[in-house]
Amino acid sequence: MNESIDTRIRSVALNIRKIREYRNYTQEYLAMKLGISQNAYSKIELGYTRITLERLIQISHILDVDTVDLLSANAEDLVRLHTTK
Template structure:
């Protein structure tokens, strides 16, 4: 069960990275918008950091996508 959750978390992290790259945004840009360090943002994309639902919605807003797109 835990492994499944970890795989899904990694999928979300990958979707965030791919969407950011598609928009030609840098990690630094997203970090500034989220008011966190670039290192902290990098950990989100690498799947090393668990994010809240609120943070997921904020990332989706910045990337101009529905949060659902980042989850699937």
């Protein structure tokens, strides 16, 4: 059970990173928008920090994606979805 949760956390973190890169945003930019350090933000993308629902919603707003997309889509499909908008 914990392994599948850890896998999902890494998947969400990868989705966040891929969309951030697609938008050409830096980690520093997202960290600044979130009011945290770049190091703290990096740990989110690496899956080392478990984020709250509130933080996930903040990130999705900054990246201009639906929160549910970050949770359900894989990174490649997510980027493809947002390149066709």
